[in-house]
Amino acid sequence: MSIHIRGVSKKFGSFQALDNVSLEVPHGTLLALLGPSGSGKTTLLRIIAGLEWPDAGRIEEDGADVTDRHARHREVGFVFQHYALFRHMSVFENVAFGLRVRKTPDAEVRARVDELLHLVRLDGLGNRKPAQLSGGQRQRVALARALAIRPKILLLDEPFGALDAKVRVELRQWLRRLHDEIGMTSVFVTHDQEEAFELADEVVVMNQGKIEQQGTPDEVFEQPATPFVIDFLGNVNVFHGRVENGRAFWHGVPIAYPDYPHAQARPARVYLRPHELDIARLAATGSPAGQNPNHSAGEEPSLLAEVLRVSRSGPLTRITCQPHNSSGELHVDLPTATARDHSFQPGETVAITPRNVRVFLPDPEYVI
Amino acid sequence: MANTLPTKPGRTPLDALLVTGAVATIGLLIVVPLASVFAEAFSQGPQAWWEAIAHDPDTRHAIWLSLTVAPVAVAFNTVFGIAAAWLVARFRFPGRTLLVALFDVPFSVSPVVAGLALVLIFGRQGILGPTLAWLAMKVIFAWPGLVLATTFVTLPLVVRELIPVMEAIGPEEELAAVSLGANGWQVFWRVTLPNIRWALLHGIVLANARAMGEFGAVYVVSGHIAGATDTMPLRVEKLFQEYRTPASMAVASVLAALALVTLVAKVVIERRLEAESRDLAAVRNVAAKSDPSPS
Numbered sequence: 001m002s003i004h005i006r007g008v009s010k011k012f013g014s015f016q017a018l019d020n021v022s023l024e025v026p027h028g029t030l031l032a033l034l035g036p037s038g039s040g041k042t043t044l045l046r047i048i049a050g051l052e053w054p055d056a057g058r059i060e061e062d063g064a065d066v067t068d069r070h071a072r073h074r075e076v077g078f079v080f081q082h083y084a085l086f087r088h089m090s091v092f093e094n095v096a097f098g099l100r101v102r103k104t105p106d107a108e109v110r111a112r113v114d115e116l117l118h119l120v121r122l123d124g125l126g127n128r129k130p131a132q133l134s135g136g137q138r139q140r141v142a143l144a145r146a147l148a149i150r151p152k153i154l155l156l157d158e159p160f161g162a163l164d165a166k167v168r169v170e171l172r173q174w175l176r177r178l179h180d181e182i183g184m185t186s187v188f189v190t191h192d193q194e195e196a197f198e199l200a201d202e203v204v205v206m207n208q209g210k211i212e213q214q215g216t217p218d219e220v221f222e223q224p225a226t227p228f229v230i231d232f233l234g235n236v237n238v239f240h241g242r243v244e245n246g247r248a249f250w251h252g253v254p255i256a257y258p259d260y261p262h263a264q265a266r267p268a269r270v271y272l273r274p275h276e277l278d279i280a281r282l283a284a285t286g287s288p289a290g291q292n293p294n295h296s297a298g299e300e301p302s303l304l305a306e307v308l309r310v311s312r313s314g315p316l317t318r319i320t321c322q323p324h325n326s327s328g329e330l331h332v333d334l335p336t337a338t339a340r341d342h343s344f345q346p347g348e349t350v351a352i353t354p355r356n357v358r359v360f361l362p363d364p365e366y367v368i
Numbered sequence: 369m370a371n372t373l374p375t376k377p378g379r380t381p382l383d384a385l386l387v388t389g390a391v392a393t394i395g396l397l398i399v400v401p402l403a404s405v406f407a408e409a410f411s412q413g414p415q416a417w418w419e420a421i422a423h424d425p426d427t428r429h430a431i432w433l434s435l436t437v438a439p440v441a442v443a444f445n446t447v448f449g450i451a452a453a454w455l456v457a458r459f460r461f462p463g464r465t466l467l468v469a470l471f472d473v474p475f476s477v478s479p480v481v482a483g484l485a486l487v488l489i490f491g492r493q494g495i496l497g498p499t500l501a502w503l504a505m506k507v508i509f510a511w512p513g514l515v516l517a518t519t520f521v522t523l524p525l526v527v528r529e530l531i532p533v534m535e536a537i538g539p540e541e542e543l544a545a546v547s548l549g550a551n552g553w554q555v556f557w558r559v560t561l562p563n564i565r566w567a568l569l570h571g572i573v574l575a576n577a578r579a580m581g582e583f584g585a586v587y588v589v590s591g592h593i594a595g596a597t598d599t600m601p602l603r604v605e606k607l608f609q610e611y612r613t614p615a616s617m618a619v620a621s622v623l624a625a626l627a628l629v630t631l632v633a634k635v636v637i638e639r640r641l642e643a644e645s646r647d648l649a650a651v652r653n654v655a656a657k658s659d660p661s662p663s
């Protein structure tokens with residue numbers, strides 16, 4: 001079932017939780033709402049579920065307006081952040097709840113619940129109480145309970161937020177398979193970009209009640225639409241530079257930036273991802289200007305920097321450098337094997353060349 | 369149970385003094401008076417005690433009256449308490465804080481004042497007096513007045529018990545039930561009520577104890593008519609005024625025994641409440657590190 005959100009706004013007192021948000025979720029998609037807390041992602045999810053009413057805007061499912069339909073009649077499966085299992089009921093009765101309130105015959109309830117407990121790999125735990133389960137098991141009970149009513153849409157609020165790292169990764173992959181098997185439309189809320197990118201077909205980045213960017217994980221990662229997105233995705237070197245004449249200047253190193261052909265210089269933020277920087281050893285005769293003196297016309301411009309630290313974390317090695325003409329730090333990530341071959345040492349001078357750079361001009365209204 | 373202060377071995381004279389003071393206070397204010405009530409009640413033997421209670425028609429009526437007034441007041445409080453606690457714990461609206469403060473009025477107002485207020489409204493000269501006379505209904509100096517007065521003074525007990533528990537539980541389970549298709553009644557009976565049952569029972573036990581023992585407000589509205597509007601506490605006082613101390617103490621001992629039963633019930637329920645809140649904490653525990661492994 002496809003979901004159409006048209007111009008939805010919601011205020012809590014003076015707090016604008018959602019500001020004219022429009023979004024389309026095609027049938028069968030697994031979509032992630034990604035954003036920091038307070039970005040409105042959970043509010044949007046609850047509005048889709050009918051657990052919250054929008055102040056303005058419409059919600060459509062398969063083209064039918066469901067905005068005013070009570071949550072009880074939405075037939076949406078909702079998995080709550082802390083699962084909200086019925087504490088006093090057994091696992092079996094938790095899963096059976098949606099069927100019981102529909103007065104489903106007992107035999108049918110039993111068959112369906114057994115089938116679901118098998119699906120979520122909790123066979124034989126039907127008699128347990130939620131308090132006797134581990135976090136991952138509770139999460140799966142919550143999923144089975146939501147799936148019992150055969151929802152067309154599954155909504156999950158921070159589904160893995162309360163789990164250990166290992167369980168989290170397992171459940172993630174399992175949920176992906178489940179989504180594909182059942183073939184429904186799923187939306188989940190997360191503040192964890194890794195989770196969003198690994199699990200979702202489509203990622204929606206939200207900030208302050210608005211959508212910053214919507215796209216496939218690759219699109220969002222490779223072409224962040226706004227400074228917020230690239231900042232939120234994190235692990236990036238940020239510098240204040242300037243743009244003029246089709247070039248951006250990063251510590252005096254010019255980088256092609258055809259989007260700004262004007263002669264008038266403007267301040268800009270330059271984003272460099274640590275894994276998109278090349279690093280090379282240089283004879284220790286670095287020029288004080290900071291720019292590589294060896295660099296000739298056709299060659300990529302590079303920046304001279306001093307290696308401060310080399311720290312290895314698993315498959316990647318992070319080299320922290322200090323550009324010669326600046327006090328800021330610059331991170332470069334190399335595959336550990338490559339880094340080992342070069343064996344960079346603290347104190348030596350290296351030349352750093354960006355393979356890829358993103359430049360954002362501040363909004364015109366902020367220009368003084 | 370790690371929520372106690374560490375105790376250092378060895379005692380100073382100050383420690384001994386404080387402990388003695390505490391024990392003496394409890395003994396003097398609680399244990400000795402309670403014991404003396406029973407001692408006095410049985411001073412002429414169990415036979416006399418039984419006769420004082422069972423063979424005096426006015427006393428019998430007082431016991432009967434208390435046993436009918438209190439449950440009705442408690443039942444009303446239960447319904448009101450659940451509804452009011454649900455409103456306050458689940459919704460934010462203008463005047464909410466004021467409403468919560470109003471729930472406490474019966475605790476802060478002297479019961480005598482409450483009784484007088486009821487007389488001013490329902491009495492023959494009161495605001496509703498003519499209407500009630502026309503309807504041939506008697507509230508003051510009658511059973512309905514006793515129920516009203518008792519309900520008033522016990523009003524905060526159930527609602528006060530439920531608000532913090534409902535707030536701690538939060539609305540998620542109820543929302544989950546709604547999203548699974550439950551209607552309002554199904555949510556209440558299957559989710560809300562089972563979650564608050566021990567807190568509710570706790571409130572009911574306290575309200576019942578207070579209802580049975582209420583004196584001031586009931587004194588004003590009852591008119592103190594022996595064999596008609598005297599409840600047990602009023603009967604105790606009347607017998608005492610008539611210098612029938614052993615009979616008075618016999619009735620008092622029934623009230624005191626009731627208090628002891630209440631006390632036991634309270635302890636049992638409080639244990640259940642603690643267990644429930646531990647369960648809640650376990651289920652809510654974010655990234656539960658101590659996952660109970662399936663065995």
